[in-house]
Amino acid sequence: MTYKTMIAGLCVAGLTAGxxxxxxxxxxxxxxxxxxxxxxxAVKRIKPMMSGEAEYDAGVVRAAARVIAKESxxxxxxxxxxxxxxxxxxxxxxxxxxRARFEALARDLxxxxxxxxRAAQNGVHGADHMTGDMSAMMGGTSGxxxxxxxxxxxxxxxxxxxxxxxxxxxxxxxxTQVCSACHDRFRExx
Amino acid sequence: MRSTLVLALALAGALIVASGALxxxxxxxxxxxxxxxxxxxxxxYLARAxxxxxxxxxxxxxxxxxxxxxxxxTGFGRFVPPNITPHDPAGIxxxxxxxxxxxxxxxxxxxxxxxxxxxxxxxYGHLSDQDIADMWAAFQTVPxxxxxxxxxxxxxxxxxxxxxxxWRAAYAGGQPTQPDPSRNAEWNRGRWLVNGLAHCxxxxxxxxxxxxxxxxxxxxxxxxxxxxxxxxxITPDALRRTGWDANxxxxxxxxxxxxxxxxxxGGMGEVVxxxxxxxxxxxxxxxxxxxxxxx
Numbered sequence: 001m002t003y004k005t006m007i008a009g010l011c012v013a014g015l016t017a018g019x020x021x022x023x024x025x026x027x028x029x030x031x032x033x034x035x036x037x038x039x040x041x042a043v044k045r046i047k048p049m050m051s052g053e054a055e056y057d058a059g060v061v062r063a064a065a066r067v068i069a070k071e072s073x074x075x076x077x078x079x080x081x082x083x084x085x086x087x088x089x090x091x092x093x094x095x096x097x098x099r100a101r102f103e104a105l106a107r108d109l110x111x112x113x114x115x116x117x118r119a120a121q122n123g124v125h126g127a128d129h130m131t132g133d134m135s136a137m138m139g140g141t142s143g144x145x146x147x148x149x150x151x152x153x154x155x156x157x158x159x160x161x162x163x164x165x166x167x168x169x170x171x172x173x174x175x176t177q178v179c180s181a182c183h184d185r186f187r188e189x190x
Numbered sequence: 191m192r193s194t195l196v197l198a199l200a201l202a203g204a205l206i207v208a209s210g211a212l213x214x215x216x217x218x219x220x221x222x223x224x225x226x227x228x229x230x231x232x233x234x235y236l237a238r239a240x241x242x243x244x245x246x247x248x249x250x251x252x253x254x255x256x257x258x259x260x261x262x263x264t265g266f267g268r269f270v271p272p273n274i275t276p277h278d279p280a281g282i283x284x285x286x287x288x289x290x291x292x293x294x295x296x297x298x299x300x301x302x303x304x305x306x307x308x309x310x311x312x313x314y315g316h317l318s319d320q321d322i323a324d325m326w327a328a329f330q331t332v333p334x335x336x337x338x339x340x341x342x343x344x345x346x347x348x349x350x351x352x353x354x355x356x357w358r359a360a361y362a363g364g365q366p367t368q369p370d371p372s373r374n375a376e377w378n379r380g381r382w383l384v385n386g387l388a389h390c391x392x393x394x395x396x397x398x399x400x401x402x403x404x405x406x407x408x409x410x411x412x413x414x415x416x417x418x419x420x421x422x423x424i425t426p427d428a429l430r431r432t433g434w435d436a437n438x439x440x441x442x443x444x445x446x447x448x449x450x451x452x453x454x455x456g457g458m459g460e461v462v463x464x465x466x467x468x469x470x471x472x473x474x475x476x477x478x479x480x481x482x483x484x485x
Contacts, residue, residue: 044451051441101250148234148468149332150243150255173445177467180446180459189420189456 024088032079032091035071042067043176050124050169058120061168065117068175073110077103090188098185105182108158112175115163125167200347213352218298221288225320228327236325239473240314240387244464246271256332257281258339262308264416266401267344269308277334290329291322297358304354306342307401308416312361313389316382361402376472380480383473384409388466390481393421393457409481419456426484439478443467 025033042064048054049061080102085091095102163171237243247255257280259271275281282290289300297311298304305311317325347353369378384390395403396412411423422428429439433449441447443466446454454462466474 040451040453042451043447043453047441047445047447047451050445051437053437148231148238149328150247150464173467176445176447176453177459177463179453180455180462182459183453183455184457184459187455 028079028081028084029087029089032076035076035079039068039071039179043179046172050172052124052126056124056168058123058168061120061172062117065113065120065175069110069113069117072113073106076106076109090190092186092188095186102182102186105178105186108178109175109182111158111160112163112171112178114160115158115166116168116171116175118160118164119166119168119171122165122167124169126169212355215352215355216302217304217355217358218292218296218302221291223287223291223319223323225318225323226287228320228323228325230324230327230331233321233324233326233328234331235468236317236321236387237328238465238468239383240325241310241389241461241465242274242325244460246274247464249464253337254333254335257335257337261340262416264308264401265414266306266348267342269306269342269344269416270340271309272339273335273337274329275332275335276330277336280336280338281334282329283334287323287326290326291319294322294325303351304358306344306348306354307357307361310389310392313386313392316386357400357402361400376476376479377483379473380476380478381485383477384480388477390424393419394424415457421456421458424481426482429482434482436475436478436482439481440471440474443469443474443477444471 046061046064049056080091080095082096085093085095158174163174166174243255245259246257247253248258248260249255251260254275256275257273262269262271273281276283278284285293285300292298293300293305294311294314295317296315297307297309370381373381391403391409393415394409394411396407396410396414397403409424411428412421415421422432434442438449442454443462445467446459446462448454453459466477
């Protein structure tokens with residue numbers, strides 16, 4: 001107990017003092033950087049399978065998806081407490097200024113990662129899943145331009161069960177686009 | 191720096207106003223389209239590749255697509271991409287195809303006023319009459335939506351739109367897009383996309399204090415994007431140095447994944463999700479091939 005308290009105390013002290021370790025970050029900032037790094041490494045491991053440059057291995061894809069699912073959702077947002085921006089952190093003030101959108105994207109990441117975990121068994125489609133069958137895609141919701149012109153947008157309607165039916169590469173791209181959507185808005189580009 | 195610039199421009203602006211010439215200078219050439227019958231499906235594809243949907247929509251807002259994009263904060267003021275659904279009067283419902291052609295290729299509104307270069311019409315100038323007709327047909331299939339996007343809030347003196355006529359004269363010249371017969375079809379297609387429709391240089395080429403692209407800095411990156419963003423250099427050397435090859439680049443234009451497993455940010459995520467991810471694989475491959483080979 002004392003040990004844990006001490007560690008926690010050190011983390012808080014490190015944060016409030018703005019002290020930097022050799023790695024450049026401490027406390028919750030370091031934690032979230034490590035989490036991001038773990039997710040990046042998971043993505044890197046399976047990306048060559050998704051782009052057709054490496055042999056597909058469903059087990060490896062599932063494991064990578066679990067790493068990302070574990071670090072997303074509330075596990076991620078909890079690592080961005082109020083007042084933890086600035087310094088070496090790359091988090092933009094919008095993380096706290098537009099919290100609802102930030103949390104929604106963290107949830108979307110969890111949904112897509114869990115979807116990818118289940119879609120892993122489907123293997124890769126290989127060809128382009130989004131536009132490979134242009135007529136099917138565009139014959140969608142509201143007339144011809146339903147998909148292509150953006151008018152078929154559903155907002156925040158991601159669903160694990162639906163993603164689980166997709167080819168793994170489709171689920172993967174859906175997930176990595178969530179990563180980017182969040183970086184677009186909430187990460188400072190160095 | 192900024193205040194000196196504003197002062198200098200204000201003085202220049204005052205002189206120009208005194209001359210009275212600029213405000214009366216007519217801009218924009220008459221449009222006579224040779225193709226009027228459009229293929230909506232092809233047009234929608236061009237609208238995706240050109241970023242119409244990415245920029246004029248704001249999915250996170252809950253508003254329907256093409257009813258107006260997210261605000262673009264720049265050093266010149268605040269730009270709001272307007273509603274371009276075929277609604278009259280909120281969108282482009284009252285426009286003719288000629289109005290559309292002049293707006294997209296020449297950057298001139300139906301009432302004759304010039305657009306701000308936040309709308310990258312300088313890149314669209316090379317679109318053919320058939321391209322325009324196809325895009326026009328695609329827009330006609332979009333449900334009209336009545337919501338009016340907020341107006342721009344532009345700082346003086348940039349809010350004086352006639353100053354844009356000078357900008358047009360100085361900077362709006364398009365990139366050369368005539369095919370180079372000494373290069374293969376893939377390279378030419380890639381160049382057409384990169385330098386034209388997909389307007390990569392709108393962000394990846396640095397701009398001068400007047401917002402004009404620096405020709406000698408083409409695709410060498412910019413530290414001065416709207417909202418304080420940065421766009422990396424995407425010249426062949428820079429791309430190779432940062433670990434890119436043609437496969438990785440083509441796949442990144444669909445997934446947003448970088449060679450080290452990180453994913454795009456800084457607005458490129460939106461470009462991928464609402465733009466390049468919708469392209470045919472061969473178009474992404476062509477973009478990658480052109481960028482890695484260069485001119």
